[in-house]
Amino acid sequence: MNTKYTRGSFQLMKSINRAMILNMIRVDGPISRADIAKNTQLTPPTVSNIVKELIDTEFVVETTQGKSKGGRKPTLLAINANRFYILGVDVGRYKLNMVVTNLYGEIQQTFEVPIKERPNQDDIINTMKEGIHQVFDPADLPQKKFIGIGIGMHGIVDTENGISLFAPSFHLHNIPIKEHLEKEFNMIVKVENDARTMTLGESWFGNGNDADNIVGVNVGHGIGAGLMIKGQLFHGENSLAGEIGHVTIDLSGPKCTCGNYGCLQTLAAGPAIAERAIKELKAGKPSLVRDIVNGQLEKIDGAVVYEAAKQGDEFCIDLLNQTGRYLGIGLTNLIHTLNPKRIIIGGGVAKAEEFLMKGIEETILSRGLTAHAKETPIVRSKLGDHASAIGACVLILEEFFSR
Incomplete structure (x- = not known):
């Protein structure tokens, strides 16, 4: 018998069992040892040994006693959340x-x-x-x-x-x-x-907690996506999966830092919003933005455009709505490729959700292949800036x- 392999397999199983028990205490705690054994189908001695180890390392603490089902009250276990x-x-x-x-x-x-x-x-x-x-x-x-x-x-x-x-x-x-x-x-x-x-x-901890198949789209200085399939992040063969910012949206669009033309982030990321605003303002477009930056157009960024939109500036409202339509094209491509349960949008640009969402939803509704595709929920990140x-x-x- 290969004792090294056997020992390694035993340590792995012990580690898997320990993580499973630890997570059960995190999710369902305070919980008794007996309930852990019942829910995991591990033997009571195995549970007791692992729990002792978790208590010794201070990841778990014993708390108040639970209700008795006959006999003495069980001691409940909880995560020692602030120990580490x-x-x-x-x-x-x-x-x-x-x-x-x-x-x-x-x-x-x-x-x-x-x-x-x-x-x-x-x-x-x-x-x-x-x-x-x-x-x-x-x-x-x-x-x-x-x-x-x-x-x-x-x-x-x-x-x-x-x-x-x-x-x-x-x-x-x-x-x-x-x-x-x-x-x-x-x-x-x-x-x-x-x-x-x-x-x-x-x-x-956020808006994807109830789903195994989700996409998170981070829209800020650039645009990237996190693809979660069956509860696991998907990286692709060379860690390129999710580079939605470099999906081509317009063959005749602006040149991207990657060298291609018309990438999504050249049309919908923060710098792209600022560049379009500056170009239109230099052409004479009326807007509150000029007052916000005291005429210094080089100071315009996505946050300035959002601030003007909140003050009712029609030019900036339209600009963000158009940005939403560009994002909607990128998100429709994701929906048709991965068919996620939900898409979660975060990043600095996502703060302008109230102005982006109409363009996003209208685009998905017009371009979605099926009724289910058209109804894919698009939500804002629950965790926000952090x-x-x-x-x-x-x-x-x-x-x-x-x-």
Whole structure:
């Protein structure tokens, strides 16, 4: 008998059983050992041994006694939620958005750290290190209470090795994030694409919690999608799955940073909204935007356009509605390709939902192949600005909780 293989298989099964029990306590707790054994079909001694291990490592605590069904009252088990923390980092174009959560994914603190203009690889790594060191506070958030760091990085990510293969907003390749941060902080580090972490966060704690097949679309400086199929993120053969921002929408459209023409993000991402606004205003289009930026058109961005729309500016309302139609074409392509139960939209541009949604829904209604396709729910991210960072925390939580 191959004892090494047998021992390895036993350790794996023990780990799977432990994660299953831990997740049951998280979802159904406070819960008794007897109910865990009944619901998992594991033997009572197996459950008792694993629970003892979880109590010893302080992931689980015994709480008040439950109701007796004859005999002595059972002691109930609960997650020791605030014993350990996770740090999630969303690496955006201009800043690091960082959150600290407990084992229930509940935000304890948030932090922001600016990223310098046109950073090189060392700048990105050092900014991450400095930002994370700011989080670790010996009095309030000691490093020893953290079980891991999750990173949501825009662009193409090698998740297995924790490398940012291509970060288009920085024009950087092959940033070894995991290697540097694990060496610096001596804890597990996981790196994933930010649209996927957003989708993961929504799947655990947001508007995707009741569905196995969802798509999360992150619309900000660029556009990316996280594809969740049967409860698992789908990466594709080379981690390219979900790059919806580079789906061609208009063959004669603007040139994209990727070199192609008419990509979705050249028509619907934040910079595209600003560029169209500036072009129209220079041609003499009347708008409140001029007053908001004091005539300095170079200061226009997507947020300025949204602000003017909220003040009733017809030009900006129409511009955002057209942006919604472009997004609707991209989302219709996703619906026809993946047929998800729901599409969740997040990112900075999604804040203009009230002006985007009409164009999105009208486009899907006119282009959807079937009645079901036309009725695919499109909803806003429940987790908002912190969706990608919370999802980065879930990268670590997944190591401990089996769904």
